[in-house]
Amino acid sequence: MKKFITIAGICCALPLIIVAIIALSGQKSSTTKQSENAPVSAIVEGTPSVEALFPDFSLTEVSGETITRDSLKGKPTIVWFTATWCTPCQIGAKKVAQLQKELGDDKLNVLVVFVDPKESASDLRNWRNQFAHPDWKLAFDNGLAEKIGIRYLDSKYLLGSDGVIQDFNTSIADDQYLALIRSAVNASK
Amino acid sequence: MKNILIFKMWRYTLPALAALATMIAIFFWPALPLRGITNWFVIYANTPYLTFLYPAIAILSGVYMGLYTYNKKVAPCCSIETIKGGAAGSFVGVFLGACPACIPVIAILLPLAFNVFLSRIAPIFSVVSIAILLLVIYKMNGFKRFA
Numbered sequence: 001m002k003k004f005i006t007i008a009g010i011c012c013a014l015p016l017i018i019v020a021i022i023a024l025s026g027q028k029s030s031t032t033k034q035s036e037n038a039p040v041s042a043i044v045e046g047t048p049s050v051e052a053l054f055p056d057f058s059l060t061e062v063s064g065e066t067i068t069r070d071s072l073k074g075k076p077t078i079v080w081f082t083a084t085w086c087t088p089c090q091i092g093a094k095k096v097a098q099l100q101k102e103l104g105d106d107k108l109n110v111l112v113v114f115v116d117p118k119e120s121a122s123d124l125r126n127w128r129n130q131f132a133h134p135d136w137k138l139a140f141d142n143g144l145a146e147k148i149g150i151r152y153l154d155s156k157y158l159l160g161s162d163g164v165i166q167d168f169n170t171s172i173a174d175d176q177y178l179a180l181i182r183s184a185v186n187a188s189k
Numbered sequence: 190m191k192n193i194l195i196f197k198m199w200r201y202t203l204p205a206l207a208a209l210a211t212m213i214a215i216f217f218w219p220a221l222p223l224r225g226i227t228n229w230f231v232i233y234a235n236t237p238y239l240t241f242l243y244p245a246i247a248i249l250s251g252v253y254m255g256l257y258t259y260n261k262k263v264a265p266c267c268s269i270e271t272i273k274g275g276a277a278g279s280f281v282g283v284f285l286g287a288c289p290a291c292i293p294v295i296a297i298l299l300p301l302a303f304n305v306f307l308s309r310i311a312p313i314f315s316v317v318s319i320a321i322l323l324l325v326i327y328k329m330n331g332f333k334r335f336a
Contacts, residue, residue, distance in 0.1 A: 083305060083308070083309075085309065086308070087232055087235050087236045088223075088228075088232050090235070091231055091232065091235060115301060115302075115305055116305050116309065117302075118309075145301055146300075146301065150301055151300070151301050151304065152301075152304070153301075153304070153305065153308060171222075171223060171224050171228070172223060172224075172228045172231075172232070174224070174225070174227075174228060
């Protein structure tokens with residue numbers, strides 16, 4: 001009986017502990033505030049926090065265009081870390097693409113960074129045709145994910161038009177997330 | 190047929206409750222990290238391999254827990270040395286088979302590259318989990334006929 005209770009207790013407690021750890025780690029990354037005056041060099045390494053300037057980077061889009069943080073300034077931007085086979089990301093991408101059509105195609109930048117090294121440029125283009133918006137920028141991860149401490153697929157940074165991080169999200173893009181994008185776009189008008 | 194242990198155990202309250210509770214808990218637990226049952230159902234419905242494999246993992250884990258309870262509470266039917274194997278099978282299926290991309294439990298300890306690799310081969314984990322659970326249930330005499 002004692003052994004049964006122990007095993008049943010472990011089986012019940014383990015998932016709860018793990019879920020709690022995930023929830024707490026997600027909460028921490030989305031609520032930690034960086035000093036407003038922190039120099040960019042101070043946040044280049046490690047996970048950037050909400051209200052900090054997103055670290056500078058340089059990625060090559062599948063079309064060959066070079067994308068940097070500064071080239072995305074001027075409108076709200078989502079920097080999305082994913083893989084073509086990630087189902088929650090596909091579902092979220094469809095929703096965000098739909099929202100972008102509603103808000104106006106030119107009101108939002110979306111940079112999708114693919115972290116699976118086994119994928120090809122044609123995989124990325126097919127993904128965009130199936131799930132995304134034709135204006136979205138697609139790039140292979142060039143060490144950016146590691147540099148800023150990304151650990152989860154479907155990690156998304158929402159940047160304001162000035163490049164400052166407004167939100168960091170690691171779960172499926174649901175209605176709450178869409179509302180956040182909508183308010184970022186409205187605020188930048 | 191009715192006397193095969195995996196069916197027979199449902200006649201007893203405790204094993205039946207343990208099995209049912211485990212099945213429900215395992216099937217619905219991804220809703221917790223995914224922040225809602227709707228998100229889980231959307232992902233479940235859109236991930237082809239999950240459609241059949243994940244319910245199988247939930248059902249087999251439930252049967253395993255039911256057999257364990259039957260052995261403890263109703264009548265000794267089997268050696269309980271296989272308990273660890275069954276728990277391992279459930280663990281593999283639940284944490285690595287059920288869309289690790291959505292439930293990044295392993296990412297707490299591992300770098301992104303390894304997480305991506307494990308996520309890509311998640312269907313294999315689901316199949317391995319089912320195989321382990323079937324083997325453990327067999328070892329627990331779950332498919333044996335009892336009078």
